[in-house]
Amino acid sequence: MNVYDSTRMIDSLSENDYEETKIIEQADLLILNTCHIREKATEKVFSEIGRMKELRNKRRENGQDMIIAVAGCVAQAQGEEIMARAPVVSLVFGPQSYHKLPELVKRAANERVIDTDFPIEDKFNFLPKAKNSNIIARGLTAFLTVQEGCDKFCSFCVVPYTRGSEVSRPLEQVILEAKSLVAGGVMEITLLGQNVNAYHGENSKGKAANLAELLYALAKIDGLERLRYTTSHPNDMDQTLINAHKDLSTLMPYLHLPVQSGSNKILKAMNRSHTAEKYLEIIERLREARPDIALSGDFIVGFPNESDKDFEDTLKIIRQSKYSSAYSFKYSPRPGTPGALMDNQIPEKIRSERLTILQKLLNEQQTKFNLATIGRTVPVLFDKKGRSAGQIGGRSPYLQPIHLSGSEDLIGTIENVKIISGDKNSLTGELVKVE
Ligand code: SAH
Ligand code: SF4
Numbered sequence: 001m002n003v004y005d006s007t008r009m010i011d012s013l014s015e016n017d018y019e020e021t022k023i024i025e026q027a028d029l030l031i032l033n034t035c036h037i038r039e040k041a042t043e044k045v046f047s048e049i050g051r052m053k054e055l056r057n058k059r060r061e062n063g064q065d066m067i068i069a070v071a072g073c074v075a076q077a078q079g080e081e082i083m084a085r086a087p088v089v090s091l092v093f094g095p096q097s098y099h100k101l102p103e104l105v106k107r108a109a110n111e112r113v114i115d116t117d118f119p120i121e122d123k124f125n126f127l128p129k130a131k132n133s134n135i136i137a138r139g140l141t142a143f144l145t146v147q148e149g150c151d152k153f154c155s156f157c158v159v160p161y162t163r164g165s166e167v168s169r170p171l172e173q174v175i176l177e178a179k180s181l182v183a184g185g186v187m188e189i190t191l192l193g194q195n196v197n198a199y200h201g202e203n204s205k206g207k208a209a210n211l212a213e214l215l216y217a218l219a220k221i222d223g224l225e226r227l228r229y230t231t232s233h234p235n236d237m238d239q240t241l242i243n244a245h246k247d248l249s250t251l252m253p254y255l256h257l258p259v260q261s262g263s264n265k266i267l268k269a270m271n272r273s274h275t276a277e278k279y280l281e282i283i284e285r286l287r288e289a290r291p292d293i294a295l296s297g298d299f300i301v302g303f304p305n306e307s308d309k310d311f312e313d314t315l316k317i318i319r320q321s322k323y324s325s326a327y328s329f330k331y332s333p334r335p336g337t338p339g340a341l342m343d344n345q346i347p348e349k350i351r352s353e354r355l356t357i358l359q360k361l362l363n364e365q366q367t368k369f370n371l372a373t374i375g376r377t378v379p380v381l382f383d384k385k386g387r388s389a390g391q392i393g394g395r396s397p398y399l400q401p402i403h404l405s406g407s408e409d410l411i412g413t414i415e416n417v418k419i420i421s422g423d424k425n426s427l428t429g430e431l432v433k434v435e
Contacts, residue, residue, distance in 0.1 A: 135184025262317030
């Protein structure tokens, strides 16, 4: 979502005649977009600000200047602290203020500005459309935020505090943005939301549309070849959404559905409000609807009170679910969340050991999933040059990276590829010639 937000910031600043540069030393304005989800990401912010200060000082030596801004969820949560600790920062703004950037940047040229309110107005009504030239430069795949914020308050998570409560964009607004992306050459769109499947945007009849309704509507857009969505919560995985995986060929057979833990005791303490059994039942129904669906997940090890038995239960649910890929994290106590105040915090050493064991299992599953594709023919959307000369790269429907020898003319097409070999991280193959 931060990648998407950064593109919208650039779109918004084009009103001030700013444009994106790849050469950091040339920047008149540097925005650090930050993540607060785990301590590690947050810690990086102050060291990055140090690097930015050096860049600004170099420019000052040459008689130029640089405005330094901090955006995103660390800005939201620790704005005052950033202002106090880092005088080099002129502007701090939270995730709900991006539409105000043109004005904020103008002010920051003369004074230090902080804007971390949750405004009443919805920023999406004010953000300008991306320029066609920007859409083209960003490539064939794009993100599109349809839902933001979270009302679920899992006891480990800062998102409800940094992004605010759940808001869904109206269906028509999403369709218009998708159409303009497709007009700019985008072939694949990934819908984004902290709880994307809790989407309930208003439709043209003034009723709340769910994510399935949005997907059916988007699938009608000519030229939009592939749809994905992330991240979903098990409790919002309703049958209409599961059916969409059966009905819509545009909807890719891949789902990121985090469970976090396989222990019902820990799930309860995490306030996830579902059990391991419920999760398994959902993926069973998903696989009934779309037997080849690739499943991905998120896991937290070492949540307070997690015993060896609880950890075993997490390994068990991984074995039962069979993931194509997954993300896993050591529990990181976050300020202001109930988890941080719980007794029986798990020592760092045990968290690390558990993470190693869990990642070994997940890596085995990922390798197994990739190797099972060998010998199959899959449609690949080629979207970039490959790592070495004469190579091109793309993705399978299951989000696997594919590399092969082929002409750059194929970039921007979907071709059938027979998979020849692969490993944990990627696959190679050859084009299937149509006789
Ligand atoms: N809304 C999504 C997740 C968003 S946060 C969901 O409910 O599944 C992305 C992931 O970061 C989470 O799934 C979780 O695995 C991880 N995460 C969030 N807070 C964390 C914390 N305090 N410590 C470790 N991992 C955390
Ligand atoms: Fe965080 Fe996701 Fe839980 Fe919301 S549902 S609190 S975003 S982990």
